[in-house]
Amino acid sequence: MQQAKEEKEELRRQKEEAYQHRMQYWAALAGQQENSRGQSPKKKRSLGFGKTTGSTSSLSSTVSISAVAAEDPNVVALAHIKDLDPSVMEVAWLSSWHRKAKQDHIFAKALLRFGSLYVGDFHARDKSFDGLGELIYANGGRYVGQWKNNHRHGKGIYQSADGYEYVGDWLDGRKHGAGIQTLPSGERYVGYFEDGKMHGAGVFYAANGDLYEGQFQDNHLNGFGKFKKVTGDRYVGNTVGGLASGVGTVSTADGEVYKGHWDKDFRHGSGVCFYPNGAIYSGGWWRGRWNGNGIYVSSEGIKYIGEFSKGKQHGKGKLLFDNGDVFDGHFIHGVAEGSGKTKGTYRFYDSGNMYIGDWVANKRHGHGTYTFVGGSSYTGSFVNDHAEGRGVMTYPNGNTYKGDFMNAEKHGEGVYRWRDGSVYQGPFEHGLIRGYGKIVYATGHTYEGQWHDNKKHGNGKFTYRNGDIYDGEWRADRRHGFGTFTWNPSTPQQESYEGMLDDERRHGRGTYRYADGTVYCGDWVNGKRDGMGTFTWPNGDVYNGQFVDEMQHGFGSFFCASTGDTYEGEWVMNVREGHGKILYASGKVFEGTFHEGRRHGTGIMTYSNGNSYHGVWNRDLKQGGGRYVLHVANGDDADGGQEGKSRESLNLRVFGY
Incomplete structure (x- = not known):
C-alpha cells in the first residue's frame, strides 16, 4: 500500500513539474512577442514567434526555447530523420539526407502553439517549414518528411494517435501522388491520391479481408476494377461511387456467375447469369431482378422465353418443357394466368393433345377447349387443371356429350348423343351412366329406368318400336329378375308374360297369357314351361x-x-x-x-x-x-x-x- 501511494505521489509531482515547464514556455514566447512590437518589419524573426538577438544565424533565436524543451522530460523524443527505415518510407532520398548549407535555411527545433513540436529544416526568410522535418502534434499525431511553405509537400509519413497512417506523396499539405493509407479500423489503401483523396489506380484492403484493385475517384471506387471478398465472391468490371455500375462480372463462392450491366450495385440492364444448380437466365434486369424480355432455363431443362417483371415471369411468354411440352400464354408474378384475349395454349408432346383457354395459378381454370390427338375434344369449364362444371365432349366417331363434368369425367346430369341418332338423358357418375335415365334408340326403341356402369340395371321399362313392352328388373343390360313382357299391347294379338327371368329367358315362376286366351301359370326353365304349372284353355x-x-x-x-x-x-x-x-x-x-x-x-x-x-x-x-x-x-x-x-x-x- 505504501509503495502504491509513493508511486501515485511521484506521478502527481511529475505532472506538476511538466505544467510549470509549459508555463515557462509560454512565458518565454510571450516575452519575445512583447519585445518584437514596434520593430522594423525588415528585421529577421525566429520561426515567426519573436525578435532576433542580432545574431547572423536565426538558429540563435531558438536557443531559449530549445533549452527549455530539452529540460522537459515530457517532450516527445525527437526522431532522427536519417535513421528512419527507407523501406517503410519507400523514399530513397531519406537515406542520403544532408543538412543544407545555405544561410536562408536552418535546422530548427521549435515548440509551437498548443504544444506541437517541430524539428527540421526551416526557411528563415520565408519563415516557413521547408525541407525535411518532423512535426509532433499536441493531439499525438506525427508527420515525418518533406515540407514546403509550412505544408507537407513531397515524401512523408503521417501517423495519428488513433492509429491512422499515411506514407507517400504530399502536395500543399494534402495527400497527392503515390501513397499507402492505413486506417485505425485496419483498412488499407495502396495507390494514388489527388487533393487529399484516393484517386487513380489503387488497391484497397478492407478490415474484413475484402480487396479491391482498380480505379478510384474522390475517395470512391470509380472506374474499372477487381473486387475480391473474403467470402470468395469476385467482381470484375466498372464501378461508380464505390458501387458496381456499367459492365461487370461477378462470381460468387457458391458458383453463381453474372455477366452484364450494373447500376449502383444492382444488376441492371442486360446480362446473363449462370446459377449453381445449372439454371441460366439471359435478358433484362432491373435493380437486381429479372425484368423485360429474357430467357430462363431451369436446372431441369425447362426453358422460358418471354417477359419478366420483378424477378418473375410476367406478361407474354412461352414455356418449353424438357419432355417436349410447350405452353404459350401469359404470366402474372411467375404463374400462368390469363383469360379471354390473354388465354394460353398448352401442347403435349407425347400425346399430341392441346389445350386452349383460361389459366389460373399455372392450372387450366375457367373456360377452355382440350383437343385430343385422336379427334376427341372438350369445350367447357375447367377447375384446377381438370374438366369440371358444364361442358361439351365431342368424340371422333361423332358421338357427343353435353352436361356436367367433375375431375375430367362425365359426372352429374347430361345428354349423350350417338352418331346413329340414339340419345340418352340422365345422370352420370365418374364417366359412366348411373342412376335413373332415359334412352331413345335410333331404331325407335326406348328405355327408361335405372342404370349402372353404362348398362340397364335395376328396374326399368323398355318399349320396342313395334309397341312391345318389358317392364321389370334388369341386370347388366339384360332382363333379369321379376318383370312383365307384353307383346302387341292393346291389340287382339296381345300376349304377356309376368314372372321371373334369368338372362333374358323366362326362368322360375311365371304366367304367360297367349293371344287366344290360353294361360300358363307355373314353372319355367330356360324360357320353356318346365316343372309344375297350370295350363288353362279358352x-x-x-x-x-x-x-x-x-x-x-x-x-x-x-x-x-x-x-x-x-x-x-x-x-x-x-x-x-x-x-x-x-x-x-x-x-x-x-x-x-x-x-x-x-x-x-x-x-x-x-x-x-x-x-x-x-x-x-x-x-x-x-x-x-x-x-x-x-x-x-x-x-x-x-x-x-x-x-x-x-x-x-x-x-x-x-x-x-
Whole structure:
C-alpha cells in the first residue's frame, strides 16, 4: 500500500513539474512577442514567434526555447530523420539526407502553439517549414518528411494517435501522388491520391479481408476494377461511387456467375447469369431482378422465353418443357394466368393433345377447349387443371356429350348423343351412366329406368318400336329378375308374360297369357314351361301338373270343360301315358293303364251305383272277358259273369303346342 501511494505521489509531482515547464514556455514566447512590437518589419524573426538577438544565424533565436524543451522530460523524443527505415518510407532520398548549407535555411527545433513540436529544416526568410522535418502534434499525431511553405509537400509519413497512417506523396499539405493509407479500423489503401483523396489506380484492403484493385475517384471506387471478398465472391468490371455500375462480372463462392450491366450495385440492364444448380437466365434486369424480355432455363431443362417483371415471369411468354411440352400464354408474378384475349395454349408432346383457354395459378381454370390427338375434344369449364362444371365432349366417331363434368369425367346430369341418332338423358357418375335415365334408340326403341356402369340395371321399362313392352328388373343390360313382357299391347294379338327371368329367358315362376286366351301359370326353365304349372284353355279346359320341355309330362290332372270329365295320372309328351284315373261327370270312375291318350290295358270302371267292372281295355274298348262286381245294399259285393262287348269310350281333348 505504501509503495502504491509513493508511486501515485511521484506521478502527481511529475505532472506538476511538466505544467510549470509549459508555463515557462509560454512565458518565454510571450516575452519575445512583447519585445518584437514596434520593430522594423525588415528585421529577421525566429520561426515567426519573436525578435532576433542580432545574431547572423536565426538558429540563435531558438536557443531559449530549445533549452527549455530539452529540460522537459515530457517532450516527445525527437526522431532522427536519417535513421528512419527507407523501406517503410519507400523514399530513397531519406537515406542520403544532408543538412543544407545555405544561410536562408536552418535546422530548427521549435515548440509551437498548443504544444506541437517541430524539428527540421526551416526557411528563415520565408519563415516557413521547408525541407525535411518532423512535426509532433499536441493531439499525438506525427508527420515525418518533406515540407514546403509550412505544408507537407513531397515524401512523408503521417501517423495519428488513433492509429491512422499515411506514407507517400504530399502536395500543399494534402495527400497527392503515390501513397499507402492505413486506417485505425485496419483498412488499407495502396495507390494514388489527388487533393487529399484516393484517386487513380489503387488497391484497397478492407478490415474484413475484402480487396479491391482498380480505379478510384474522390475517395470512391470509380472506374474499372477487381473486387475480391473474403467470402470468395469476385467482381470484375466498372464501378461508380464505390458501387458496381456499367459492365461487370461477378462470381460468387457458391458458383453463381453474372455477366452484364450494373447500376449502383444492382444488376441492371442486360446480362446473363449462370446459377449453381445449372439454371441460366439471359435478358433484362432491373435493380437486381429479372425484368423485360429474357430467357430462363431451369436446372431441369425447362426453358422460358418471354417477359419478366420483378424477378418473375410476367406478361407474354412461352414455356418449353424438357419432355417436349410447350405452353404459350401469359404470366402474372411467375404463374400462368390469363383469360379471354390473354388465354394460353398448352401442347403435349407425347400425346399430341392441346389445350386452349383460361389459366389460373399455372392450372387450366375457367373456360377452355382440350383437343385430343385422336379427334376427341372438350369445350367447357375447367377447375384446377381438370374438366369440371358444364361442358361439351365431342368424340371422333361423332358421338357427343353435353352436361356436367367433375375431375375430367362425365359426372352429374347430361345428354349423350350417338352418331346413329340414339340419345340418352340422365345422370352420370365418374364417366359412366348411373342412376335413373332415359334412352331413345335410333331404331325407335326406348328405355327408361335405372342404370349402372353404362348398362340397364335395376328396374326399368323398355318399349320396342313395334309397341312391345318389358317392364321389370334388369341386370347388366339384360332382363333379369321379376318383370312383365307384353307383346302387341292393346291389340287382339296381345300376349304377356309376368314372372321371373334369368338372362333374358323366362326362368322360375311365371304366367304367360297367349293371344287366344290360353294361360300358363307355373314353372319355367330356360324360357320353356318346365316343372309344375297350370295350363288353362279358352274353352275352359285346365291342365294342372308337371311339364317338361314345354309339354305335359309326368303327373298331372286334366279337366275337360266340354264334358266335365277329369283325368288324373301320368303324361308323356302331352299324351296320357301310364297309370291314370278318369273322373266322369256322370259319376263313373275309371282307373287303369293309358297308352297314347286312351285306356289301354288293365283297368277298373266303377259306376255311380257302386258296381264296378274289372277287365282289359284296348284303345278305349273293353277287350276279352272281365269281371263285374255288384254293390248290394248290405254292403257286400257280388261278382257277375262276363259281360258282352262294350262300345263305351271317352274322348278327351289334349292341347298340344
